[in-house]
Amino acid sequence: MIISNTDVMTLDEIETFVCIAEVGGFTEASRRLHRSQPAVSRRIHELEQSLDAVLFERAGRRVTLTEAGRALLPYAEAALAAVRDGERAVRDRTVGALTFRLAIVGTLADSHIVDALRAFTARFDEVTVDLRTATSREVSALVRSGEADLGLRYHPDTDPKLESIPLGDEKLYVIVPPAHRITAAELPDLLPLRDEKWLGFPAERGKQGSFRNLLERHLAAAGLQHPQITTVDSLTAQKRLVEAGLGVALMPVSSVREELRIGSLRMIDVPSMNARIPVVAVRRIAGHQSQAATAFLQVLADHTPDLVEKG
CATH class of the missing domain: 1.10.10.10 (Winged helix-like DNA-binding domain superfamily/Winged helix DNA-binding domain)
Structure with missing residues (x-):
């Protein structure tokens, strides 16, 4: 107590x-x-x-x-989650008091997941959606502490207290400045980019599915044995550096949608690379499953074919 x-x-x-x-x-x-x-x-x-x-x-x-x-x-975290679970269990049984707390990686908030949210709010207009954006690690932390009913993030979480529900994946493209020397929209492989400086997120110990690990694996598979990779821990900073011509990066379209629209960045598809990053929903296995969260998961499942690009 x-x-x-x-x-x-x-x-x-x-x-x-x-x-x-x-x-x-x-x-x-x-x-x-x-x-x-x-x-x-x-x-x-x-x-x-x-x-x-x-x-x-x-x-x-x-x-x-x-x-x-x-x-x-x-x-x-467990104590805090238990108290919040108790609050939600009571509110779930109180007419007109339903609140659905969703934590989501910021770039996914600009993807087809928005369509699922729109459909959910139209179908359940009595539910208030409390939306938080965060990094994948922070999304899991918010769910683990009970601050969010459900989280949407990249890569499954290995925490045994969390369930990771696969939603699909997003394809990654090579992102370059608009004036980059390679003008083709598609390349057969990464070899034409062998001399480029790459921008990547910090390495995560024990995280084989991290963005950094994915980048290193694809560069090695393409025969780029000693690529130059500059560590940049901010997505926004990576985009600004690419715009300035200081490197190139692997990113999903959802991360650069606005920059592609205004022409400050350009993407190159490398179909043979087939680099993809999984998107999952995370929830606490032993936590209170709110009516709103359960309903949203169903709406999300209905939208899965259009939610993210499928292989």
Whole structure:
């Protein structure tokens, strides 16, 4: 049981701790929680005092979990999720009080998934949709803590507490600046791009299906044994660098739809590469399955043929 006591963790403290662990900083957590930064710091100080342990290592504005913090995190997420599950279970039985919380990778919000959302809201006009955009890792964290009923992300999550439901996949294209020396819209293979500087996301330890791993595997398969890959951890930064002629990248169309429309970027198809990235829905296996989330999954299944490009 979570009660308010100076020697026991409070729900506010748990929520603040999980949020900081998720976003990696006190400033961003204060924005997410709509609380002042001193209030956020005070809750963590009180939590650390009650546990007699330091939970975060601070380095400027960024923080990382200590060993004690890593030990606490799964239990804190479970406690927070249980409380939120209880709230939703009650609201699911209250007429006119249905809210569906969906976390989605930002680029997918500009894909055919929007069609599924439109169909869902038209069919269930009594349901309020609370939409959050995040990275794939953050989407899973929001679902794990119960802050989202359902998440839409790239690649299945290996967390045994989460179920990953395949939706299809998105094809990846070589993205180049409009004035790139190769003017063809299609290439037989990647060899004409052997001397290019590539832009890629950071490597993720143990993540064989990550964007970086996918890029490295396809470059190696094309015979590019020692490609130049510059690590850029922001999708927006990658696009701006490609626009400036400082590299090329592999991306799904949903990531660059607007840039392709206005002509600031151009895509080259390499059919022989057949690079694709899976899109999945994630939900907690033992969590409360809200009526709204179940209904949306059905609408999503109905739209799967048009949701993403299929092989």
